[in-house]
Amino acid sequence: PTLAVIVVAAGSGTRLNGGAPKAFVGLDERSILHHALRGVFAAPPAQVVVVVPDSLRGDALTDARDAAGDRAELITVVAGGATRQESVAAGLSALWADVETVLVHDAARALTPPAVFDRVIGALEAGAAAVIPAVPVVDTIKRVDGGGRVVAAVDRSELAAAQTPQGFRRDVLEAALAAADADHTDDAALVAAAGHDVVTVEGDAVAFKITTVPDLERARALVGAAPS
Ligand code: C5P
Numbered sequence: 001p002t003l004a005v006i007v008v009a010a011g012s013g014t015r016l017n018g019g020a021p022k023a024f025v026g027l028d029e030r031s032i033l034h035h036a037l038r039g040v041f042a043a044p045p046a047q048v049v050v051v052v053p054d055s056l057r058g059d060a061l062t063d064a065r066d067a068a069g070d071r072a073e074l075i076t077v078v079a080g081g082a083t084r085q086e087s088v089a090a091g092l093s094a095l096w097a098d099v100e101t102v103l104v105h106d107a108a109r110a111l112t113p114p115a116v117f118d119r120v121i122g123a124l125e126a127g128a129a130a131v132i133p134a135v136p137v138v139d140t141i142k143r144v145d146g147g148g149r150v151v152a153a154v155d156r157s158e159l160a161a162a163q164t165p166q167g168f169r170r171d172v173l174e175a176a177l178a179a180a181d182a183d184h185t186d187d188a189a190l191v192a193a194a195g196h197d198v199v200t201v202e203g204d205a206v207a208f209k210i211t212t213v214p215d216l217e218r219a220r221a222l223v224g225a226a227p228s
Contacts, residue, residue, distance in 0.1 A: 001074070003046040003121070004099040005165065006091035009033050009060070009107035010051050010080020015212055021053050023060075023107040025216065027223045032210060033060065035110040035223065037067035043117035047074050047099060049091045050107075054079035085183050085190070092174060102173055103165035104187045111222055112165070112207040119201035120167040130191045131167045133203035134160035162186055163203040172196055 009032075013022025023033040033050070040048055048068070052060040057077050065072045078094045080087035088104055095102065101124050103117070116133050123131040137159040143152040166187050173187060176194035184190045188198045210219050 001045050001047055002098055002100045003044065003103070004049060004095050004101075004170075005040050005043070005046045005103045005105055006049045006051060006088060007033075007036060007040060007105050007107050008051045008080065008084060008087045008091065009036070010053050010087040010090075011084065011108070012053075013108075016210070016216055017213060018216070021056065022210070023052065024056060027110065027216075027220050031063060032110045032219075033107050034063045034067050036105070036107040036112070037064055039110070039112050039114060039117070040105065041068050041071055042114040044121060045071065045074065046103070047076065047096050049076045049078060049094050051078055051080040051087045051091045083183050084185065085177070085180065088187060089177050092170075092177065095170065100170055101167060102170050103167045104173075105165035106209055108209045108211065109164050109207045110210060111219060112163070113204050116163070116201075116204050116207055117165055120165050123199055123201050124167045124169070128167075128199045129169045129172045129196050130188055130198040132186075132188045132198060132200055133163040133165070133207065134200040135163065135203040135205060135207075137161050160200060161203070162188060163207045163209075 009023035011022050016022050018025035024031050027035055050060050050064050061077045064075045076094045078090050120131050137156055141154040142150045145151050176191045180190055192198050
């Protein structure tokens with residue numbers, strides 16, 4: 001395939017207190033990673049690069065094969081780095097030669113619906129070099145100083161929350177990573193810093209990132225409530 005999905009799952013997930021690296025915490029009898037990969041394999045065929053802590057590569061391969069069904073030959077598992085950006089770089093270094101477009105997806109957004117993948121891929125096919133799914137911000141956002149004092153209100157209508165999968169032309173993402181002089185919390189920030197336009201498509205509330213214990217409880221409830 002000319003498409004690849006890099007699933008970053010090498011974070012420690014300390015805010016979750018799950019007793020294991022975040023992607024390996026269970027939602028039901030399946031892990032967060034397994035659920036994320038089910039979503040990835042429901043999208044159009046792609047090389048799937050799973051980036052995990054070095055010691056969990058074997059577990060990840062078992063999980064990924066299980067989620068892949070008859071697409072197991074598309075899986076590559078690699079060890080991640082100390083930051084998300086380093087983990088993305090590790091994933092990029094494992095891409096097959098014919099890959100032209102890359103999606104980078106947080107395993108922690110385990111319940112992302114296939115339609116979000118479709119919208120991101122559609123924007124790339126329409127010619128975008130960089131695309132992110134975004135949702136409106138529901139809270140009123142304040143700029144605060146180091147002492148916690150409100151410095152300014154920020155106009156909510158100008159804000160959007162960035163989700164994943166984020167899609168890129170491979171050459172654009174590789175060049176942006178090679179030129180990066182700082183750590184960025186998402187790939188679109190990296191590509192924007194390199195001077196590229198980033199377009200948005202509609203995200204989905206269900207693509208929330210499992211970060212805190214209440215997030216985990218919400219994800220478990222959604223999985224339990226879903227028809228099998
Ligand atoms: O820490 P945060 O929630 O922002 O992580 C987002 C995603 O990046 C998670 O899926 C996590 O596993 C991944 N990550 C990674 N390598 C790191 C840090 C985070 O793959 N060093």
